[in-house]
Amino acid sequence: MTGSEPAVDVRGLRKQYGDVTAVDGIDLAIRRGEVFGLLGPNGAGKTTTVEILQGHRSRDAGEVSVLGTDPARATRAWRSRVGIVWQDESAPAELTVRETVRHFARYYPRSRDPDEVIALVGLETKATSRIKALxxxxxxxxxxxxxxxxxxxxxxxxxxxxxxxxAARRRFWALIRSLAHDGTTILLTTHYLEEAEALADRLAVVARGRIVAEGTSGALRERHGTGATVEWTDPDGTPHTERTETPTRTVAGLMSRFDGEIPGLKVSRPTLEDVYLRLTGQEDGR
Incomplete structure (x- = not known):
């Protein structure tokens, strides 16, 4: 694969389960060495997309290239270049942590040091513990x-x-940053928006099997946010909240009404969570 070729290139991806459309025409390009976040509610099509990229599930339509190969025709050598962590994975209960990691390391031609990896995920004190005791x-x-x-x-x-x-989540974040620094391309699905914002170079929001927005977290907030919220308190103690597209003008107007500081002044811009809920149709709490 050339340096300019995306690590993941998807065009028109579709997957149907009976009458249910899980993935409805997704286009996706992930650059090599990029950390890419895929956000969306349960049932939006995230896991199905990941399964297709890994070659675990077939697709009904579309073109897919992962590390220069169609996952539907993947070889064992290609599979050794792709790592995956599923939602519900679990290792054999009777083995110890070290035995399990060493066993899996034998499957790969260029595996990392098992004890180093155990330490990276914060399990060094549990290396000799059986899986069932974790x-x-x-x-x-x-x-x-x-x-x-x-x-x-x-x-x-x-x-x-x-x-x-x-604490474990922060240690994991450090691991992801280390892997990305070393050139690993990472596709992350998560419900933790703080995690997505902390780790991902770019994000895509998926709803009803389609990508409804894509970009950096800052670009998503700017493009899909709905103004700002200005809060203040009158001299008699009455609190006020105003949604506005022109917060600077609102604050300037307040300054002309108050002699000195504006009590309780707070200006809030839309958060990634605000934007996510709006894009996925959950803004009203549905």
Missing amino acids: SGGQRRRLDVALGVIGGPELLLLDEPTTGFDP
Whole structure:
């Protein structure tokens, strides 16, 4: 694959399950070395898309190239270049953490050092523990270790930090940044918008099987946000909130009414969560 060729190139991807359209004409291009976030509610088509990219599921229509190969015709050599962490993966319960990671390392021609990977996911103190003795969050960390042990060129992460405590999630973020720095291309699906904003170079929002918006988090907020919110308090203690497309003008007007500081002044721009809920039709709490 040439340096200018995308790591993932998808055109017109479609997948139907009976009368249900899971993926409805997705176009997607992910650059090599990029961390790309795929956001959307449950049932939006994210996992189906990831399964097709990995070669785990067939497609009904569209063109797909992953690391220069159609996943539907993937070879064993191609599969060794792609790592994946599924939502519900779990390793054999009777093996220890170290035994499991070392076992999976043998499947890959250029695997990483098992003890290094165990430490990267924060399981060094559990290396000799059996899988059945791990907590749910610790098992999830092991799933991540198995996804990266092969030193993949492309890493597909389907909601990888579900069940992580805050410290483990931050350690995982550091791992992803390290992998990206070393040139690994990463596709991440997550319900944690803070995580997506912290890690992803670009984001795509999926709703009803289609990509409804794509870009950096800042571009999405600017393009799809709905103005700003200005809050202040009158001298008699009455609070006020105003939605406006011209917050600077609103604040200037308030300055002419107050002698000095404006009590309780707060100007809030739309967050990524605000934009996400609007784009996916959940803004009213549905």
